[in-house]
Amino acid sequence: MTSFVAATGREGAPWGWTDEHRRLQVAVVGASGAVGEELLALLLAAGHPVDGLDLLARRYGKLEIGPERTKLSLRPLESLSTANDLPGCDLAFLCTPSEVSRVLGPTLAEAGIRVIDLSSALRMRSDVPLIVPEINGDELRARPRLIANPNCTTAIAALPLSVIQRLARLEEVIVVSYQAASGAGAAGLSTLAAEAREDAGLPRASTAASPFAARLSRNVIPAIAEVDEQGISGEEQKISEELRKILRLPKLLVESTTARVPVERCHSVAVHLRVRGELDPARVRAALREAPGIRLDEDPHGPRPLESARTDAVHVGRIRAGSRGPGSLCFFAVGDQIRKGAALNALQIAAALPAER
Numbered sequence: 001m002t003s004f005v006a007a008t009g010r011e012g013a014p015w016g017w018t019d020e021h022r023r024l025q026v027a028v029v030g031a032s033g034a035v036g037e038e039l040l041a042l043l044l045a046a047g048h049p050v051d052g053l054d055l056l057a058r059r060y061g062k063l064e065i066g067p068e069r070t071k072l073s074l075r076p077l078e079s080l081s082t083a084n085d086l087p088g089c090d091l092a093f094l095c096t097p098s099e100v101s102r103v104l105g106p107t108l109a110e111a112g113i114r115v116i117d118l119s120s121a122l123r124m125r126s127d128v129p130l131i132v133p134e135i136n137g138d139e140l141r142a143r144p145r146l147i148a149n150p151n152c153t154t155a156i157a158a159l160p161l162s163v164i165q166r167l168a169r170l171e172e173v174i175v176v177s178y179q180a181a182s183g184a185g186a187a188g189l190s191t192l193a194a195e196a197r198e199d200a201g202l203p204r205a206s207t208a209a210s211p212f213a214a215r216l217s218r219n220v221i222p223a224i225a226e227v228d229e230q231g232i233s234g235e236e237q238k239i240s241e242e243l244r245k246i247l248r249l250p251k252l253l254v255e256s257t258t259a260r261v262p263v264e265r266c267h268s269v270a271v272h273l274r275v276r277g278e279l280d281p282a283r284v285r286a287a288l289r290e291a292p293g294i295r296l297d298e299d300p301h302g303p304r305p306l307e308s309a310r311t312d313a314v315h316v317g318r319i320r321a322g323s324r325g326p327g328s329l330c331f332f333a334v335g336d337q338i339r340k341g342a343a344l345n346a347l348q349i350a351a352a353l354p355a356e357r
């Protein structure tokens with residue numbers, strides 16, 4: 001385990017969230033979304049005091065968070081271009097759409113607030129570190145003010161790939177994803193639930209506009225986000241660029257197909273890779289067993305999203321030699337994308353930084 005990620009449940013400091021971190025004034029912008037609510041639940045579970053939290057979205061409202069249904073108030077963010085909305089704030093998590101984060105992130109950072117942005121707006125900026133603490137947490141030593149959290153599918157694939165990269169140099173990676181409805185936020189989840197109710201002959205019970213390109217219930221949609229003139233989807237572009245940045249392998253060959261599946265939570269990835277030289281599956285299994293943030297799954301029919309939901313680890317299984325030479329290998333990985341792909345990873349980033357006020 002590196003020193004950049006603390007173990008879940010470590011006494012007194014779950015996810016590395018210490019008394020010093022609990023003294024910080026923390027803003028969660030986009031607190032009413034799928035990621036924002038999860039992050040609030042993690043902060044409360046880590047012992048962060050309610051009066052040290054400031055929750056913002058587009059509107060006033062009340063949230064009930066976590067198993068104890070802790071009541072929290074939500075207020076609207078007035079302006080994207082000044083830090084006046086967040087007086088006394090030490091740390092801001094932006095769980096907002098990219099167009100919001102693009103303006104708000106740099107504004108808050110310039111005002112001296114530490115910002116962890118969960119959108120895609122700033123991830124590829126050369127002056128913004130893109131962090132999975134178990135992989136490249138060493139980049140936090142420079143104490144950056146503005147930090148990006150990766151794309152959810154990328155984070156889940158990157159963790160096992162980083163372990164393999166330590167054994168032998170990665171040359172080629174092919175990723176096929178099976179992405180949950182909640183990857184499209186609260187609207188994705190309510191759309192799938194409404195369609196499933198319709199399929200069961202019940203009233204739809206949601207009027208929210210679907211974020212999907214087609215009906216998702218009983219379906220598979222083989223592209224996520226916009227598709228460009230070369231036929232590559234926005235999600236596929238992010239996986240290639242972000243994997244290269246996080247793994248610090250600018251020439252890594254990455255090819256992917258991203259699909260939306262009618263699963264509530266957890267993204268799955270089938271990964272086929274090739275390293276320079278040889279790769280022994282038994283060695284890979286042994287390295288993954290010891291790696292922080294990873295749980296090895298020996299079930300020949302696992303890991304699966306249903307059983308992996310609401311867990312912290314990236315679950316890795318179906319590890320086997322590939323047929324494209326002695327350096328080729330295949331595996332299947334599943335992670336709760338709202339946790340390790342978003343809220344948990346962001347909390348781990350903040351926990352790995354000094355609790356500066």
Ligand SMILES: NC(=O)c1ccc[n+]([C@@H]2O[C@H](COP(=O)([O-])OP(=O)(O)OC[C@H]3O[C@@H](n4cnc5c(N)ncnc54)[C@H](OP(=O)(O)O)[C@@H]3O)[C@@H](O)[C@H]2O)c1
Pocket residue numbers: 029030031032033034035036056057058059077094095096097098100118119120150151152182183184185186187337338341342
């Ligand atoms: N869902 C995932 O699995 C996942 C994983 C990794 C990264 N991400 C990224 O994380 C971000 C949040 O995703 P999500 O899934 O939580 O989306 P979501 O469920 O749609 O929530 C979006 C949140 O942003 C708020 N918001 C929108 N415009 C705003 C504005 N102008 N000012 C203040 N707040 C505003 C919304 O507030 P209202 O409720 O008031 O509209 C809501 O709280 C996105 O950038 C997404 O790409 C998501």
